Amino acid sequence: MSLIRSSLLVGLGSVASRVLGFVRDVLFAQALGAGPVADAFLAAFRLPNLVRRIVGEGGLNPALIPALSRQEPEEAAAIAGDVLGIFGLALLALTGVVEIGAGLLAFILAPGLHDDGTLALVALYTRLSFPIVVCVTLASIGAALLNMRGRFAATALAPLVVNGGLILALVVIEAGFTLPLAERAAWLAAASSLAGLIQLCIVTAALLHDRPRLVSFRAPRWSPLMKNLLLAGFPALVASGAVQIFILAASQIASFWPSGVSWLYYAERVMQLPLGLMAALGASLLLPELARRYRAGELQAIAAAQNRALEAALLLSLPAGAALVILARPMSAVLFERGAFESADAEGTAMVLAALSLGLPFATVAKVLSQSLFACGSLRAALMAAIVGLVLTVVASVFLAFPLGPTGIALGVSIGCLGHAGAVAFGLHRFGLWQPDRALAVRVARTAAAVLAMSLGLLAAMRLTPQAGAASLAALCLGGLALYALAAFATGAVTRSDWASLTKNA
Template sequence: MSLVRSSLLVGLGAGASRILGFARDVLFAQALGAGPVADAFLAAFRLPNLVRRVVGEGGLNPALIPALGRMEPEEAAPFAGDVMSVFALAVTGLTGLVIFAAGLVSFLLAPGLSSEDTLGLVALYTRLGFPSVIGVTLASIGAALLNWHRRFTAATMAPLVVNSALIAMLIALPLIGDVPLRTKAAWLAVAATLAGLVQLAIVALALTKGEPRPIRFRKPRWTPALRGILLAVFPALVASGAVQLFILAATQVASFWPSGVSWLYYAERVMQLPLGLMGALGASVLLPELALRHRAGEHEAIIAAQNKAMELALLLALPAATALAILAHPIASVLFERGAFSPQDADGTAAVLVGLSAALPLAALSKVLSQTLFARGSLRGTLIATLAGLVATFVAAWGLGRLFGISGIALGVAVGCATHVAMLAFLLAIVGLWRPDRALGLRIVKIALASLVLALGLFLAMKALPEPGLFALALLCVGGFVLYAVAALMLGAVTRDEIAQLMRKS
């Protein structure tokens, strides 16, 4: 399968997953609102969802793919079985530990939820929902092995199961009758765990079929390669989940604001629609290509691919950030304001979304730049960059939150992303792989001008439609996309030849 066709398949799968996830969160808002129960459930859901997003977007690939790339096919299959077996034991043990220490985990996730009753709910929902990590993690290891053999279909489609199961549960709950909020949240946590196990079953079935067979089970052998994988996994997961960790740090700060956890969660889910696409493409498609280039010593090709990927990232992320900032309030109101979700909650979510929109282009760039370091196996450097961004996020979110309220916490995430990008660029410069060219700079200027045209168009449209409903919001989004596409073509931010090349097989 060609790189472009692989990208399209992964992109479609990631897009479908994001759309289902977004539909799930709209139903979350309707069912749970943004009060104490919602804060408790979403705080508990944050940790398994963090794991699901990191590993589901290829967070284990930076540790697995370079190691597999150094092996012959006959030794890669049993090695993959060793990895799966050892991780099954490790993640099961971790789940048991989290369940046992759920009270302490709850306090660390949301220290601002000082009420014993609310923290007790966080602990309950953590115990019910965290076992989903077993299925999701093992399924993601299997997906990484399938991706390595260019078998993208099952790996791309299996994650859709989790969101589909939660949506089904959210639809079914009102049919049962008047279910208390606490009970609704408990059933949702159980549904997440069951869905994770179904996801694992789908990937496991794909692993047993097709050629070449990417995995063969045996009694695990403690080899240097296996030891290297285990040592690399933690920094790989931390570095791959950088943006999610920044959001987690912001969540800890937001827990000191009433409904802050919920507002941040719903706004961040909107931001993740475009960002998740970049993450999935980077880890599943760009990383294997860069790993092969690095193995062949093609440094100039790596730099060219990195610059082109940054152009693509900003071509998508900058207009998305512009639209989210301008349409923040109608998005929050139209999508979430129903059921238990009040107009005040819509105002709070919109304020957070404006702040997070500033982080979106920076987060997209970090997704690209980190892939080059992953391909080199430079996990220590990416870990340092992530920790620097995490500290910057926490400090900035706390300081800006005291100055500007909940929107300041969101701006703290943007500060963390900016710090992360700067550190990644510095690390790439040290190894001679950071060389932005004139073409990249010129393309960024053109993308910024096209985004400015989009901003002016949306601003004028909002004057004519101050309180758009669902149809008007959809019209604004479609019209904004068309306006940006035309402006991008006219200004040269993207060319017809590039569009035609993208549509052809590579």
């Protein structure tokens, strides 16, 4: 499969999932608003959704792909079966622990939600939604195996089921039932677990259909390789989902502010659209390529590939971050301000979104550069970089929360993303796996010039545009995109040879 076809398939699947996620969150806001019940539901939904997004964006790939790619096909299939069996048993045991200890977990997730039974609601929604973790983790392992064979269709389309199922549940609840907010949230939590089971069934069908077999089931065998895979799984998940973990820590702090959890959740969902695309492309396409180059000893080729990937990532993330900062208020109003979601909630969400979007380029840089650490198996360095970012997030969020509230907490997340990117770059440089070249510096400078032109155009257009509705927001987005495209070609940030290079075979 050519690079353009595989990139488009993975990219379109990721974008479609994020678009459905947008629709889902718009309906969340309409159905639940941003009050105590919404805070309780979103605090409980945060942990399983965190796992779903980390593993769905290839969070286990850094542990699986380099190890399995070194094995013969038959042995790799047997090891894959062992991985699925052992992970399945471990996840079932973990789910049992969570079901029993949901009250304690609720306090950990949202220590500030302790009034009027809100913490009890967090525990209930956690029990109902946590089983999705088993399904999506096993589905992610299956997706990694399919990606190794170059089978991207099922892995790109299966994640759509979760958001699609929740949208269907929201539509049915809103149209056919008149339920209290707490009961609506309970049905949604249960629906998420059912949707995760359907996703697992789709990936399983693709695995069983593929020939030669990618998975060979037997009684799981404990081996040094299996031990290394399991030990690598945790740091791989933490390093791959660093930004989501930063947000989880920020949500715990935000729970002490009224509607803080909800504002942070809705804002982060908007910011995650471009970031999630970069994560999916990096884990599914860039990581396998870098792993092959590392096995061949092509260290200079790894550095060059990273630089070219950074150029492409910043070409997308820099304008996205700038546009989200500028359009935060109209975007928040158009997307969420309806039903139980009030104007004050839209204003608070917009301020949080603007603060979060400042960290988008840094989060994207860390996502791309981390792939080299994953490819060469340097998961400890990737884990330490994530810990640096987490510590910075917590310290900055606490320090800025008192004068700025949830907006300061969001700024703390952006500072954590900056520290994470810097730590990853330092680790790569220390291992001799990355060195920025002149071409990267020139391309980034040209991209920044194009982003500046787009930003000035958007600011001028907003001064001339009446109060933003859906039509005017769409016009601003499309106009900004067109202006950025023209500026990118004018400054040389994008050239005709870039389009030609996409058609080369992977």
